[in-house]
Amino acid sequence: MIKIDDRFFPSAVKEKVAAYASLAVESLKHLQKGAGVHSTMAGWYNFPQHTGFTLEADLKGFVDNIDQFYDCVVVIGIGGSSLGAKAVFDALTHKYVSSVKTIHKPLLFLGDNISERAFIETMDLLSHKSPFVVAISKSGTTTEPAIGLRVMRDWLKQKYPGSPVSERLAVITDKTSGALRKYAEAKQIPSFVIPGNVGGRFSVLTAVGLVPLALCGIDVHNLLKGADQLFKELGKDGSSEHPVLKYACLRHAAYEAGYPLEIMAYNEPQLKAFCDWYKQLFGESHGKSGKGVFPSELMMTTDLHSLGQFIQEGKRLFFETFLSFKDPFPRRSGVERNLRVPKAPGESDDLAYLESRLIREVNDTAMDGTMVAHADGGVPCMKLALEELNEKNLGYLIAFFEVACAVGGDLLNVNPYDQPGVESYKQNLYGLLGKPGFEKYGEQIKKRLHG
Amino acid sequence: MIKIDDRFFPSAVKEKVAAYASLAVESLKHLQKGAGVHSTMAGWYNFPQHTGFTLEADLKGFVDNIDQFYDCVVVIGIGGSSLGAKAVFDALTHKYVSSVKTIHKPLLFLGDNISERAFIETMDLLSHKSPFVVAISKSGTTTEPAIGLRVMRDWLKQKYPGSPVSERLAVITDKTSGALRKYAEAKQIPSFVIPGNVGGRFSVLTAVGLVPLALCGIDVHNLLKGADQLFKELGKDGSSEHPVLKYACLRHAAYEAGYPLEIMAYNEPQLKAFCDWYKQLFGESHGKSGKGVFPSELMMTTDLHSLGQFIQEGKRLFFETFLSFKDPFPRRSGVERNLRVPKAPGESDDLAYLESRLIREVNDTAMDGTMVAHADGGVPCMKLALEELNEKNLGYLIAFFEVACAVGGDLLNVNPYDQPGVESYKQNLYGLLGKPGFEKYGEQIKKRLHG
Numbered sequence: 038m039i040k041i042d043d044r045f046f047p048s049a050v051k052e053k054v055a056a057y058a059s060l061a062v063e064s065l066k067h068l069q070k071g072a073g074v075h076s077t078m079a080g081w082y083n084f085p086q087h088t089g090f091t092l093e094a095d096l097k098g099f100v101d102n103i104d105q106f107y108d109c110v111v112v113i114g115i116g117g118s119s120l121g122a123k124a125v126f127d128a129l130t131h132k133y134v135s136s137v138k139t140i141h142k143p144l145l146f147l148g149d150n151i152s153e154r155a156f157i158e159t160m161d162l163l164s165h166k167s168p169f170v171v172a173i174s175k176s177g178t179t180t181e182p183a184i185g186l187r188v189m190r191d192w193l194k195q196k197y198p199g200s201p202v203s204e205r206l207a208v209i210t211d212k213t214s215g216a217l218r219k220y221a222e223a224k225q226i227p228s229f230v231i232p233g234n235v236g237g238r239f240s241v242l243t244a245v246g247l248v249p250l251a252l253c254g255i256d257v258h259n260l261l262k263g264a265d266q267l268f269k270e271l272g273k274d275g276s277s278e279h280p281v282l283k284y285a286c287l288r289h290a291a292y293e294a295g296y297p298l299e300i301m302a303y304n305e306p307q308l309k310a311f312c313d314w315y316k317q318l319f320g321e322s323h324g325k326s327g328k329g330v331f332p333s334e335l336m337m338t339t340d341l342h343s344l345g346q347f348i349q350e351g352k353r354l355f356f357e358t359f360l361s362f363k364d365p366f367p368r369r370s371g372v373e374r375n376l377r378v379p380k381a382p383g384e385s386d387d388l389a390y391l392e393s394r395l396i397r398e399v400n401d402t403a404m405d406g407t408m409v410a411h412a413d414g415g416v417p418c419m420k421l422a423l424e425e426l427n428e429k430n431l432g433y434l435i436a437f438f439e440v441a442c443a444v445g446g447d448l449l450n451v452n453p454y455d456q457p458g459v460e461s462y463k464q465n466l467y468g469l470l471g472k473p474g475f476e477k478y479g480e481q482i483k484k485r486l487h488g
Numbered sequence: 489m490i491k492i493d494d495r496f497f498p499s500a501v502k503e504k505v506a507a508y509a510s511l512a513v514e515s516l517k518h519l520q521k522g523a524g525v526h527s528t529m530a531g532w533y534n535f536p537q538h539t540g541f542t543l544e545a546d547l548k549g550f551v552d553n554i555d556q557f558y559d560c561v562v563v564i565g566i567g568g569s570s571l572g573a574k575a576v577f578d579a580l581t582h583k584y585v586s587s588v589k590t591i592h593k594p595l596l597f598l599g600d601n602i603s604e605r606a607f608i609e610t611m612d613l614l615s616h617k618s619p620f621v622v623a624i625s626k627s628g629t630t631t632e633p634a635i636g637l638r639v640m641r642d643w644l645k646q647k648y649p650g651s652p653v654s655e656r657l658a659v660i661t662d663k664t665s666g667a668l669r670k671y672a673e674a675k676q677i678p679s680f681v682i683p684g685n686v687g688g689r690f691s692v693l694t695a696v697g698l699v700p701l702a703l704c705g706i707d708v709h710n711l712l713k714g715a716d717q718l719f720k721e722l723g724k725d726g727s728s729e730h731p732v733l734k735y736a737c738l739r740h741a742a743y744e745a746g747y748p749l750e751i752m753a754y755n756e757p758q759l760k761a762f763c764d765w766y767k768q769l770f771g772e773s774h775g776k777s778g779k780g781v782f783p784s785e786l787m788m789t790t791d792l793h794s795l796g797q798f799i800q801e802g803k804r805l806f807f808e809t810f811l812s813f814k815d816p817f818p819r820r821s822g823v824e825r826n827l828r829v830p831k832a833p834g835e836s837d838d839l840a841y842l843e844s845r846l847i848r849e850v851n852d853t854a855m856d857g858t859m860v861a862h863a864d865g866g867v868p869c870m871k872l873a874l875e876e877l878n879e880k881n882l883g884y885l886i887a888f889f890e891v892a893c894a895v896g897g898d899l900l901n902v903n904p905y906d907q908p909g910v911e912s913y914k915q916n917l918y919g920l921l922g923k924p925g926f927e928k929y930g931e932q933i934k935k936r937l938h939g
Contacts (some may be wrong), residue, residue, distance in 0.1 A: 046556060091659035116790075117793070131612070132605075132613075133610075133613040135587060136613055136616065137616070149790050150755075150789050150848060152756055152757055152816065152851055153816075153827050153847040153851065154714075155583065157825055158583040158893065159583070162583075162584040165588070167589065178837050178839075183839050187835075188830060190830075191830050204657075211676070216835070221839075242620040266716065282548055295858040295897065297803050298805070304602075304603065305606075317795070320794060321798065324800075325796025326801065327801070328803055329803050329807075331802065332795075338566075338602050339566065339567075342566045342688075342768070343772060344768070344772070344774050344775075345774065345910050346909045347776075347782060347783075348779055348909075349913070350775060350908065351775025351776060351779060351780040352778055353778060354782055355782075363603075365603065366604060385628070385667040386634040387634065387667070387923075388631070388635065391921065395605055396604040399631070399917075399921065401603065402917060406913050406915075406919070409937065410913035412932050413850055457795050458797045458799075459796050459798070459800065461800055461861035462796065462857050462861035466854050468857070469856060470842065470845075473841060482857065484617050486856055
């Protein structure tokens, strides 16, 4: 379902791919068997067959039985608890889903930062809305969503006095332990499970992503079907020629050849959030021990008028992956809508040669032209090409990047499932704010900051 | 108005700053005199005094005299013609400006890409709206906005039959030449001028940014005042100790020391578009001749849960600039709104130590804690600190980055005003789509792409 085009990757880099092929195949086998580094946290692999399709059925029952009217869904979560749902939602829904009539309910976020302004402005909006809320956190003690849940609970109690919070709130958390599980049990709040063997950034096709997406009206069945198809393909033929292993090897070869940055170029702006998801997946999985490809992006054609100059002629640092959907317009209602460049006889705007052409054709061609131009500028370029931007292809693509990321970790010799570095700033924050147990550490940090 | 804190920049890098100081001072003098590379395209320097305040008065008259009701403003433009207005608008307005009651009218964009889906979905939204449109292009022949203008004109004629397009459209273009100027004259459309000596990425405080912003209800006077203050300061004391020259020298020293990437970290999500503007400014100005610092970003605290791990422990590539507004909540109506962490006695979410504190205090502290953590991880860190996020400080900050960018070009020995590399992909696009004059070139490219 994904075609990989590496003709614009330099031969000198491509030649190195063979050296990584057997390691990539071995890594895939470990992943499939749950061996090596993949022994404890690779529960995302084959998740649709293992749990996903069963969860989907439960989820359908849950959504159908909500008897409170809701006109939007609010996710309280950060990082792996918010990026996946946003990635899928934006890719598949109308850009102005809040303002036009569509089959989807808007998806909002709270507690995905600590901006006081973001909190206040989101609550402003909600005062006109009738939300259903999903709080997502494995521990229940992550600062941002924990604040978000407190703010939201108080607001629900005030807006719907007399109604228990459980009518408009579901939680997704650890099966047995943690603050959020405890809270859900005490208040009889409906809950779903974050599997113990799936980390946040690999969790989009578990309850973490599927619950909010199903509540918004997204077809989660086909998302799972798409991912399942990749796992099935790899079960039958996990050779180094499969595009997913080829992609993992190409990006590793580029890294080893001195290109420590990947630019993910896409030409449908609604894939912006998908790109944010990709950045977390690869950045957090590989960025450790002084290694890793720094993930970056290019929204086409917008950013060609911004970063295009640098990519063409600036410091050589990066390789570029073009993500192309032939038809980026998910069909929502059976009505196909095409937009062509309008005619304007005699106009001097230089567009006569484009008149009556589909705008998507111009957009597609711009991607091809850009790939050739950047390659000529010394940027190793490859393309991942898919057909229609729909649930199934998106599910496939998610699994594709997850597998490439896991295998890439083995090529790089890092554990793709840990994130040892994220504690540093949290400790400083706790120390500076005087969290019990961090007082002494806080004194040191304060001295460094304020003399 | 900006304090620069470089205590967490490594001494070994800071020591190099002295070597660039005199070159930076000289560059500023050239900028002020319009000498050297600044002889033809530095019209943005001192623009408020030279033209801006006069323009502001004209603009007020223009906005006051529009006699059609409009409930949103649509900018047709790309790159320097859209990023600046969006940067300022988002920073100063409500996150949900389209859905809540505010003093501002929403700002929308068309023709800032070639996505057929974006075109169709934006026109969907407009079918419920009553827009005022601003088309911005120096030549009038840039593909994306030229398509946008054709689509919009046809739509206006259909929606308001019998009314001339000039009732709801203004153009901003070259004073005398180009397709858009020609069109405006033929149809008697109100127009404003893109100064010939100001390039797109330096144009936000000319008509390019000010017209749409004023139409939306932004206080453009104070934007200009803020920028003017920086130019006045530099006129009196352009020493290398001024924060703007210090910033230019520090980032150049970091680049020379082997950090080819800058991460701009900000902790108010509504500054996202400002960061996109910064990326164009520095990326397009410095990314040439195989040189330049690649501009990147970190939206705090969201991206700490995504790229935080890489920044802390991944491949060492970057230095980091923390952009801090002490109060990121522009006061809009004289009513101050503070949000504190709600109390929840007995809750096990680990937030007891934060109860009743202002959320902005937690957010501020997270930035300080992060800066220390990343510095400890080997990332050169500095902070640019401002007070309230308002029109005046934002105008000052825009001028600050523009000056730092112009001076930085001299340090790097590149012309910050040209963009020779952006023609490459356009030629390929024209060739592939068969634009007259590019047919032969197109054959070559087609052969490379399709064999």
